[in-house]
Amino acid sequence: DNDTHLLFAVKIFPCEEYSSWKNESQIFTDASLKHESVLQFLTAEDRESGPRKEYWIITAYHSRGNLKDYLSRHILSWMDLQKMASSLVNGVAHLHSDYTACGRPKIPIAHRDIKSSNVLVKSEWECVICDFGIALKLDPSLTADDFANSGQVGTARYMAPEVLESRVNLEDLESFKQMDVYSMALVLWEMASRCEVVGEVKSYELPFGSKVQEQPCVDTMRDIVLHGRGRPEIPCNWLVHQGMHFLCDTITECWDHDPEARLTAHCVAERINFKSRLLTPSYLLNQTNEAIL
Template identity: 70%
Template sequence: MFMCSCHEDECNLKFALQELRNPGGPDTTIVALASLLPPVVIAVAVISIFYCYRIHRKIKLDKKWESNQKCIKHPNMECSIMLDDDRSDISSTCANNLNHNTELLPIELDTLVGKGRFAEVYKAKLKQNTSDQFETVAVKIFPYEEYASWKMEKEIFSDINLKHENVLQFLTAEERKTDIGKQYWLITAFHSKGNLQEYLTRHIISWEDLLLLGGSLARGVAHLHSDHTPCGRPKTPIVHRDLKSSNILVKNDLTCCLCDFGLSLWLDPSLSVDDLANSGQVGTARYMAPEVLESRINLENMESFKQTDVYSMALVLWEITSRCNAVGEVKDYEPPFGTKVREHPCVESMKDNVLRDRGRPEISNSWLNHQGIQLVCETITECWDHDPEARLTAQCVAERFNELENLDRISERSCSEEKNTRRLYRKHKQVKYALQILCLK
């Protein structure tokens, strides 16, 4: 560095810088290499790391897919989530893998099996990665306009604490672009027996079937309402808010599983009264509790929302009981309130029946001739009480069904023991008679 100091005016006009020669200084080539080498090394390192990451991610995804296929192929290896209840189960681990897979699943839609207010449900084929075999799944397709319903149901299903044998098993949610626009898919297990309303329309059930259907329904609702999982892990209670026979599926073992959570609500303690008030009057009018029809739910008590579910569950239990051959003569299937209201009644029409007339579905005297049906009817009556606080909890209903199942087993055992005793007594008499004949001879 050269410094020039002068004291004259405008002396810098005459300033001249002589060339500085430093024979002992560094070579320009070395300086250039030293400057460029670190960025080149860093660039190579970044490219190598990114390449290794991509390779590792691909291997990981392949392993996930292979794991899914193993679970599909080997249903006995700790599998609890059902892909097709005619064939096999798939473990909850597999479901989590599918749920977090960012790639769209290879699914081929088959037939339309249901249509609701917000979405259509298709039977579909999920292609396996390593073969030409397929597994049957259900695909619920929401149009672009129903994004909010899809998002709500996706969030409910994504809660790991929701998993239960009496709740529809969830695989994954996807956003898909199609020829007709953007669609939102929910992919779940498929149950070939359809929903409970369809099943009751086509079949007359036995007392044992009633215990299976009613008990599993109560256990599913109790799990939703509970603040902990069966293994004791804390969980946020959920209210369904649209319980009805068409929103309940029948599995191959004749147990129920709940579905269609588009109107459900998390009972989070952090929710304010205003948040709950904004949730609105939702559900299906035929199954609405009196306080929902009247818009007088106690928003300061979250248990009030659970009590509306219990009322709806009572109507579904009535539907199941009405098709049981243990009640005597079984009539054709009718929804609750039958022909007293239209096929799709409005809120005002249900107000007249439920609020003004205090009407409930009819329980015939012939139903009470069967001791078990009588206990079920008592439970139903307590669940659809006009006063929400007087209703049973879903957990209490589930416990009552458990007691009925145990009593039924004890009764069957005692009948069996009695038959064995009679059989032994007859054999004893035959032997005694034979001995007497021998003695006479």
């Protein structure tokens, strides 16, 4: 949208949430965070509001709102789904990467609260990741104690099994990325559930929506995900479409119970970007023409 570049959004933190504002500001002010699938940061400042102090983060504004609300109102075509999924995984892959797109070294970042309400819908059905209040820079100079002090975080519905069990390997920085990949898989499932190629598209539901309350607690999710090994359902009719079958296989590998068995965000991005090119009409037409020749 043309207005995207003219309008901005202000996120206001009360003084009680100073630490979250400080963390998000520090993450955002790192120039290497810039990416087309990460919310564009403009500035951070503190403001006096009467007797109370407020903390502001000012970013680009996206009128379509967050992905959760968008999916509740819209059904996606296969092309829409490909664009949205690709932009999401490209964003997560960028956060996790040791390098920027230009090849400059960067410190990887674990988001730690990936969910559909922390993803905004940009123009042309592309997504940007937002809300870095509990994100963590995976700086190799930090110790396991530093990471342990960063706290048990995230939203219970999207927590990986090892987080629910409090058995995260703090010695290995990859552990933090593996948690993000699990959460990302649930968001990809949400997108897939609203795509017209699955046949009858049901009303939008959050992951595990029919099994839990609107804001399930950690104990509830521990019973379902950890002890019951439950995951959102992938019905058989989703697998009839070749591209959707491929996406569902990828999702399943991303929410594996074993963190080390999960795909990396970089691998998922390569898979989805490659498959998107394979399934474009122009590619298929060229293949058909070559076959005829």
